[in-house]
Amino acid sequence: xxxxxxxxxxxxxxxxxxxxxxxxxxxxxxxxxxxxxxxxxxxxxxxxxxxxxxxxxxxxxxxxxxxxxxxxxxxxxxxxxxxxxxxxxxxxxxxxxxxxxxxxxxxxxxxxxxxxxxxxxxxxxxxxxxxxxxxxxxxxxxxxxxxxxxxxxxxxxxxxxxxxxxxxxxxxxxxxxxxxxxxxxxxxxxxxxxxxxxxxxxxxxxxxxxxxxxxxxxxxxxxxxxxxxxxxxxxxxxxxxxxxxxxxxxxxxxxxxxxxxxxxxxxxxxxxxxxxxxxxxxxxxxxxxxxxxxxxxxxxxxxxxxxxxxxxxxxxxxxxxxxxxxxxxxxxxxxxxxxxxxxxxxxxxxxxxxxxxxxxxxxxxxxxxxxxxxxxxxxxxxxxxxxxxxxxxxxxxxxxxxxxxxxxxxxxxxxxxxxxxxxxxxxxxxxxxxxxxxxxxx
Ligand code: GDP
Ligand code: GDP
Numbered sequence: 001x002x003x004x005x006x007x008x009x010x011x012x013x014x015x016x017x018x019x020x021x022x023x024x025x026x027x028x029x030x031x032x033x034x035x036x037x038x039x040x041x042x043x044x045x046x047x048x049x050x051x052x053x054x055x056x057x058x059x060x061x062x063x064x065x066x067x068x069x070x071x072x073x074x075x076x077x078x079x080x081x082x083x084x085x086x087x088x089x090x091x092x093x094x095x096x097x098x099x100x101x102x103x104x105x106x107x108x109x110x111x112x113x114x115x116x117x118x119x120x121x122x123x124x125x126x127x128x129x130x131x132x133x134x135x136x137x138x139x140x141x142x143x144x145x146x147x148x149x150x151x152x153x154x155x156x157x158x159x160x161x162x163x164x165x166x167x168x169x170x171x172x173x174x175x176x177x178x179x180x181x182x183x184x185x186x187x188x189x190x191x192x193x194x195x196x197x198x199x200x201x202x203x204x205x206x207x208x209x210x211x212x213x214x215x216x217x218x219x220x221x222x223x224x225x226x227x228x229x230x231x232x233x234x235x236x237x238x239x240x241x242x243x244x245x246x247x248x249x250x251x252x253x254x255x256x257x258x259x260x261x262x263x264x265x266x267x268x269x270x271x272x273x274x275x276x277x278x279x280x281x282x283x284x285x286x287x288x289x290x291x292x293x294x295x296x297x298x299x300x301x302x303x304x305x306x307x308x309x310x311x312x313x314x315x316x317x318x319x320x321x322x323x324x325x326x327x328x329x330x331x332x333x334x335x336x337x338x339x340x341x342x343x344x345x346x347x348x349x350x351x352x353x354x355x356x357x358x359x360x361x362x363x364x365x366x367x368x369x370x371x372x373x374x375x376x377x378x379x380x381x382x383x384x385x386x387x388x389x390x391x392x393x394x395x396x397x398x399x400x401x402x403x404x405x406x407x408x409x410x411x412x413x414x415x416x417x418x419x420x421x422x423x424x425x426x427x428x429x430x431x432x433x434x435x436x437x438x439x440x441x442x
Contacts, residue, residue: 015094016094045256092121093119095123120144121145122149123149123150124147184233186234186349223236268431271326273315275311275333278314283322304334328431332344352431373388378412401436
């Protein structure tokens, strides 16, 4: 199974080089997304990878625990929240400027927390470790690790040390017996109050759905395994759901990290919208993240019972306008409260899963490619006419089709979409993104 990605928070007073470090950590991966503007003002989230280990980095604006002016207090609040979300904290100080009163305050705060914490002295290029860094030991946080974010020195071993310090969440015991592929992992995502808990409880209350007892939960994440019509599912919590007696309730505030982690570890994401609100900025950001993650998506507009015809039309328009990039996702309208339309979701979820996991044999792909070209060849671009020769599958979840040929860099976007549409139709792909890559041989 996909392990939950650990979360690393960068904290420190302004100007010590946190953003520089953040950029260095996140830019190594080709497809960086997860900068989620709108969701948070002062925190940036980024995906990073070191060898095979992937993690999420949070960059914070700054930390002034005792500042009384509004903006600084807000910054401190943001930082505390980032620290709360983190598995390991990297506390950055400035090796050139030396210790400051603020550093002491931050250290005092971090020492109280029972969280792995790494003390890192940035801007240490060209410095000899011993003497200049000695003063930082006063902070009582143990070893001082010199790095230079700007020059990339020491950053790799710093991250290795940080990741080694955390306990990696154990996979649920359940997985040991069950081959991964048989369980469809589903994340129900959406803003607070769209009705996630109501939907999940409505599902769990259904007779046709057999919920198992909660497995040993990993940290504070909840995974509910259940079976429905012979298929095994696992529900991944995004809402901070807690069991209260027989029902689940969202007891936490919206957590970006939980949402990101749940999306990443799911096969299919059910994105819930609220019919009474239309598509908000936050909805669009979450949708954007799901798209970047490559996961399958099913869209459901909840609270359909609470809106009139005029509002229904408005909602549909706002989906077309703002979520156009999720056109491949099936769209449902439901009322979780009245339990309307919620059964039909399962079919779409299972279909989206099957689509994400589709196997496309090379001969079939190549035949489809040749048929598409015979129907309509790509346009000539200057002196070049792209020649599409054969295709094979380059990945699953999301499916990737790799097309080989010559001058493929001249294939236009319109033609790519034409090909995508044909492949989708041929393999009946619904709910999953489909990626097409071109490989030119010259
Ligand atoms: P933040 O406010 O903590 O996010 O700090 P920034 O990343 O914006 O960096 C503050 C300043 O320190 C910028 O002028 C950076 O160019 C500089 N800086 C960052 N890392 C290094 C470094 O490793 N060495 C040196 N000499 N300067 C650095
Ligand atoms: P969550 O924060 O996404 O888990 O949202 P909740 O499930 O707690 O629901 C938020 C509010 O919306 C509650 O007051 C629910 O009763 C209400 N709600 C949920 N589903 C529906 C629905 O289908 N129709 C209506 N009218 N209200 C709903």
